[in-house]
Amino acid sequence: MNPNLVRVLDGNVFVLSDDNGDIEATRINPVGFFDFDTRFLSVWRLTLNGERLSKLSTAERDHLHLRFFLVPGAPTHYVDAKSSLIRERTINGGVFEERLTVFNHHHAPEDFTVRLDVGSDFAPILGVAADRTPPGRLYHRREERGLCLGYQRERFQRETVVTSSEPVRVDERGLTWTVRLASKEAWTVKLRVRSLVLRPDGVDVRARLERRPRARLHERQDDLAGWLSRAPQLSCDWEALTDVYRRSLVDLAALRYSPLTLPDQVMPAAGLPWAATITGRDSILTSFMALPVASELASATVRMLGIDQGAVLDDFRDEEPGKILREFRYGEMVAFEERPQSPYYGSADATPLYVILLDEYEQWSGDVDLVREFEDETRAALHWIDEYGDLLGDGYVRYLRRNEHSGVANQGWKDSPEAICYADGRLPGPPLATCELQGYAYDAKLRGARMAREFWGDPAYADRLEGEAAALRERFNRDFWIADRGYYALALDGDGRQVDALASNMGHLLWSGIVPADRAAQVAAHLVGPRLFSGWGIRTLATGQERYNPLGYHVGAVWPFDNALITWGLRRYGFAEEAGRIAEAIVDVSGYFHGRLPEAFAGYPRELTEYPVRYPTANNPQAMATAAPFLLLRALLGLETVGEHLLMAPRVPARFGRVELLDVPGRWGRRDVIGSGLAHADH
Amino acid sequence: MVSDPIEAFFAQLARQAPGRLLRRTAGTIRFELEGTDGLDVWHLTIDNGRIGVDRRARQADTVIRTRRDFFLRMCRGEAKPLTAWLRNDITAEGHFRFVVLLERLFPAPPAARHPRALTGEPG
Numbered sequence: 001m002n003p004n005l006v007r008v009l010d011g012n013v014f015v016l017s018d019d020n021g022d023i024e025a026t027r028i029n030p031v032g033f034f035d036f037d038t039r040f041l042s043v044w045r046l047t048l049n050g051e052r053l054s055k056l057s058t059a060e061r062d063h064l065h066l067r068f069f070l071v072p073g074a075p076t077h078y079v080d081a082k083s084s085l086i087r088e089r090t091i092n093g094g095v096f097e098e099r100l101t102v103f104n105h106h107h108a109p110e111d112f113t114v115r116l117d118v119g120s121d122f123a124p125i126l127g128v129a130a131d132r133t134p135p136g137r138l139y140h141r142r143e144e145r146g147l148c149l150g151y152q153r154e155r156f157q158r159e160t161v162v163t164s165s166e167p168v169r170v171d172e173r174g175l176t177w178t179v180r181l182a183s184k185e186a187w188t189v190k191l192r193v194r195s196l197v198l199r200p201d202g203v204d205v206r207a208r209l210e211r212r213p214r215a216r217l218h219e220r221q222d223d224l225a226g227w228l229s230r231a232p233q234l235s236c237d238w239e240a241l242t243d244v245y246r247r248s249l250v251d252l253a254a255l256r257y258s259p260l261t262l263p264d265q266v267m268p269a270a271g272l273p274w275a276a277t278i279t280g281r282d283s284i285l286t287s288f289m290a291l292p293v294a295s296e297l298a299s300a301t302v303r304m305l306g307i308d309q310g311a312v313l314d315d316f317r318d319e320e321p322g323k324i325l326r327e328f329r330y331g332e333m334v335a336f337e338e339r340p341q342s343p344y345y346g347s348a349d350a351t352p353l354y355v356i357l358l359d360e361y362e363q364w365s366g367d368v369d370l371v372r373e374f375e376d377e378t379r380a381a382l383h384w385i386d387e388y389g390d391l392l393g394d395g396y397v398r399y400l401r402r403n404e405h406s407g408v409a410n411q412g413w414k415d416s417p418e419a420i421c422y423a424d425g426r427l428p429g430p431p432l433a434t435c436e437l438q439g440y441a442y443d444a445k446l447r448g449a450r451m452a453r454e455f456w457g458d459p460a461y462a463d464r465l466e467g468e469a470a471a472l473r474e475r476f477n478r479d480f481w482i483a484d485r486g487y488y489a490l491a492l493d494g495d496g497r498q499v500d501a502l503a504s505n506m507g508h509l510l511w512s513g514i515v516p517a518d519r520a521a522q523v524a525a526h527l528v529g530p531r532l533f534s535g536w537g538i539r540t541l542a543t544g545q546e547r548y549n550p551l552g553y554h555v556g557a558v559w560p561f562d563n564a565l566i567t568w569g570l571r572r573y574g575f576a577e578e579a580g581r582i583a584e585a586i587v588d589v590s591g592y593f594h595g596r597l598p599e600a601f602a603g604y605p606r607e608l609t610e611y612p613v614r615y616p617t618a619n620n621p622q623a624m625a626t627a628a629p630f631l632l633l634r635a636l637l638g639l640e641t642v643g644e645h646l647l648m649a650p651r652v653p654a655r656f657g658r659v660e661l662l663d664v665p666g667r668w669g670r671r672d673v674i675g676s677g678l679a680h681a682d683h
Numbered sequence: 684m685v686s687d688p689i690e691a692f693f694a695q696l697a698r699q700a701p702g703r704l705l706r707r708t709a710g711t712i713r714f715e716l717e718g719t720d721g722l723d724v725w726h727l728t729i730d731n732g733r734i735g736v737d738r739r740a741r742q743a744d745t746v747i748r749t750r751r752d753f754f755l756r757m758c759r760g761e762a763k764p765l766t767a768w769l770r771n772d773i774t775a776e777g778h779f780r781f782v783v784l785l786e787r788l789f790p791a792p793p794a795a796r797h798p799r800a801l802t803g804e805p806g
Contacts, residue, residue: 431801
């Protein structure tokens with residue numbers, strides 16, 4: 001994927017294009033105008049007098065607007081252009097809008113032919129990267145001032161309607177304007193592109209559903225300003241931290257949207273372009289990490305995933321009662337059940353993570369009502385752990401897909417097919433019990449016990465959950481610990497044997513609290529040791545493991561969200577210096593990406609590359625990476641909730657200097673937190 | 684004895700709501716079923732774990748419209764409401780969350796397995 005792609009974004013509606021504004025989608029270049037998990041434009045290519053346009057500069061500030069400053073011809077031939085063009089782009093009320101302005105810089109009048117090629121393949125986002133012949137019928141219709149493109153398969157129908165503010169010549173492949181401009185004169189045309197999801201009677205399916213109209217541009221501007229002013233204000237001597245904090249707030253604001261099911265609340269979409277949708281794991285972990293800045297995301301996520309909680313056994317969707325979904329999609333392949341995301345439930349971590357999020361949210365917000373309202377869902381999630389998660393009856397959460405055709409084989413966050421492996425590279429036999437799943441289950445039981453005792457009036461259930469958690473902790477520490485290597489096995493295979501690769505997964509165990517104090521130091525030493533820590537962050541898989549590859553998505557690359565959870569875990573176990581080192585490295589990385597943390601970056605050693613190398617096909621922005629700085633900050637400042645209070649214990653590496661996080665919202669009202677790298681310099 | 688399968692489906696809902704319906708779910712759904720001889724209307728009132736069924740055309744939180752023959756497929760667990768909505772085999776107006784709720788009213792897919800059925804453990 002071209003790293004120079006630029007975007008405007010409104011939650012699950014977005015335009016992704018090359019940096020001159022053109023869209024020319026190919027199998028490996030997933031650009032386009034997307035809505036409802038469908039690509040509504042795959043071609044959007046501008047020429048002036050037959051010449052392609054080159055960008056002089058692009059202004060991308062906040063996802064609301066993009067401005068491209070363009071001249072005809074290739075940049076290498078560029079000499080005193082006689083004309084130029086400004087292309088301005090936004091999403092306004094869910095509609096893609098673009099304004100083109102042509103300038104005649106010549107000292108004499110000029111004739112201009114402005115041509116916009118327009119096309120759509122109506123590809124479902126799940127099919128964008130595949131060779132796929134659409135089974136339905138593509139059609140087009142010329143209109144007075146625009147072009148309608150459509151796709152129909154049985155009763156399923158999508159249309160893209162492009163309209164021009166100025167008189168235009170329309171053919172089936174695009175729009176052409178011919179204008180004569182006097183010297184120094186300019187000409188402007190406004191384009192609107194509507195994405196329609198039609199019923200057989202011609203009504204958009206969303207039009208008759210109760211929901212607020214999608215926000216207009218000025219509402220989105222006001223909303224962003226309000227969002228930024230409500231968030232805690234950060235100041236820090238190290239600019240990289242304030243930059244990544246600000247960028248993350250802006251990106252997270254843009255990723256928020258209101259699902260049809262929950263029209264009055266906002267939750268985070270998981271990322272662009274591959275995951276602008278409702279997800280379980282990503283929305284839970286994003287909301288968890290963002291609790292110090294925007295706890296309302298957690299409440300919406302709990303509600304949304306609770307409504308969609310699994311209720312029946314369904315092999316195609318890997319659904320079981322009480323299970324929290326992995327992903328929901330509105331696209332064609334899901335509609336016709338070529339793919340199972342309606343929703344798909346194939347993840348083993350989202351269900352315990354759901355319980356963890358609800359409990360942590362209550363501790364920050366004091367919103368007891370939500371804990372009471374979602375008691376049934378939470379109990380069902382806890383029940384799922386033992387009844388459906390424990391596949392072998394040995395007390396461990398495992399996964400095994402029943403949908404062998406289009407289901408996911410690895411159902412933790414490392415979900416690529418070869419992510420879970422032995423140190424010697426062999427792949428273990430299912431069903432697998434990865435270590436972090438056991439940590440989540442342990443934590444979920446303890447948090448479930450707290451909620452049962454304090455809010456549900458069920459101390460007997462609380463006692464039972466605590467007993468189960470204690471037994472799980474003991475069992476886990478017996479079966480997963482590799483004594484002669486001093487770390488936890490990545491997983492147990494289907495025969496109960498230890499899968500012995502050294503991987504980042506065990507870092508999550510510190511977050512969960514399942515590690516005894518006398519083992520934590522060994523775990524921490526591995527996490528910050530040279531095999532796992534690259535100098536930029538903790539690798540997903542350690543060097544020296546047979547499948548290690550610095551460009552391996554889950555077998556060598558570094559993921560900021562993974563590092564944030566591990567940093568938080570290290571801090572909880574008292575490893576403040578180690579936590580500070582990782583936080584500093586990740587914040588340092590953000591500086592190389594204009595303050596925006598990528599989903600993942602390569603695991604090369606720092607001394608080899610001297611700068612962090614972007615992972616080629618990652619989402620950008622990606623919600624979990626976007627929220628990671630908030631949890632890193634929480635770890636640096638040692639923010640914990642106790643009763644009605646926010647406790648703070650800043651331990652900040654010297655490089656950060658003074659760190660002030662003002663007006664941290666929560667059940668305590670607002671509190672200021674101030675830490676200094678000088679007061680606690682560890683070296 | 685009820686012989687029409689659609690009447691039987693609604694009668695069963697009224698007799699005993701599915702256990703997977705949460706007690707605090709509350710709302711109304713109107714089904715409009717298109718047949719060769721006109722439109723059949725069923726109105727559900729869901730409250731406190733119970734479902735009231737009548738045939739009056741009243742205001743509802745969500746209105747679901749489909750053909751009788753397609754509705755029968757949902758009654759048998761052969762078609763899933765959410766994907767049916769995505770394909771326009773059913774249309775919905777009003778509150779979308781009741782479309783999601785339909786998943787808890789209609790039967791599960793036939794022959795689905797407990798995950799332990801694959802591992803040989805007792806389910």
